[in-house]
Amino acid sequence: MKRIAIEHLRPTQATHGLREVEKKTREYKALAGHDLAMAIAEKPIPYVIGPDGNAFAIDHHHVAAALWAAGIKEFPVVLVADLSSLDRAQFWLTLENRRWTWPYDAKVRRIAFGAIPKHVYELEDDPYRSIAGLVREAGGYEKTTVPLEEFRWADLFRAFIAAPATDDEFDAAVRRGIDIARSESAIGLPGFLGKKKPSA
Template sequence: MFVTLWHFTGRKNRVHWTRTCMNSSRSRLISALATSPARLLDGWHTLASLLDDGEIPLPFHSGLPAGVTVTIDARLLRPTQSVVGFREVAAKRKNIESKSRRKRVAWLRKKSVPVVIGPGGVPWMVDGHHTLRALVEADVGDKTAFGHILANWSGLDSAVFWRRMRENNYVYLQVPGSRTRLSPARLPVSLLDLQDDPWRSLAWAVGKAGVYEVQNHVFFQKFHWAEFFRVRITWDNSRKKNFRRAVATAMELACTPAASHLPGWLPSGEADANPEDAETALLATDLELAAALQGV
């Protein structure tokens, strides 16, 4: 009933209506908490985190328009890329598992994932693959993700839909280390089907160090950096110290004119590089944990 009322009263009245509903139901909420506190406290923490932001998102459904904030089970989202960096996934998984439920909800809310609704009502995630892969794998029961609808193209046929996705940079079909492009039909079906690309982890670590400007509005930015490093740096990924050396080399290369065409490039005099930030990221992701994720 909440969703129906929100839909007809409009966006401006959403927060006001929610507050009115909460005030009128306070006695019932207190009564419910008294009779079943263990079951309801988790839900209260989630609701409290959402109210802190002043907005309640809608449960995902295929008829939602662009601009709406949603909640959705992360396992239902379809990837728009074929690989992730397992080291980054490992770091985010550790971060997720270290948080209380309320803090985890607040953190995931800030990591709102852009979603395009495609033919058949399929939700395609345009960004946030590492965060939500980590959430799916994490030892937490609630797999709820937060997102915002970029576009609802559910009425398009498949060919037109994928042309628009490419034109808007909403999909990354490049095969890592190759000039070949995947057909959309060969994209992974789920987040757990994403494969590891060590150079994508390398690009993440260098960005974490502040050597280039991480631009969250540029989708798939780190993939371009990964390809730049791929043809210039190789290492034996079976030993953690080798990856650390690769990061040090990549940090130097990232400031050279050869990288000036890449999104977020900063010349050496402007880069706010902090090797300790990269080191912190590396300490959070030992090779054993990253390797273990390959078996999930």
């Protein structure tokens, strides 16, 4: 499987959840040898080739940032599309039409595509994105193949939960997020479970 240096992988979103990245980083650092290699191989980064032959991640930004923080400098990738024949405007429009980019800052303000950071370890922290990821891990909703699903969940939690400032407030926000995810307020979002149990 092809591998790419994290340094050379361009992000297609401006934010991530720092707490989620830190949690994944601790998990990677706790592994070694074969176990670490298997954990890395389980989640190859899907990417597209863009203008000037640059590689752009279209998912798993948190995984890439966590691996970088854990001292892993390259990882396996899967090519989804070669869009290198497009000019920059056409490239970003294509990504947006396919829902492969999220050009918004941590306050959900639209930004220019050129303002998206150049490296996955430079993304802005959006605490609601961490809440969304950890609510899913706790069984609040199911993982789906819908692109950018976690950002839609993050926006739901943003509407109901005050931004957490401490670890205790963050833990409380995740517990509140689970309740919200299981409520009628979340109907229509990808992976909505309601009162059902998560799939095994």
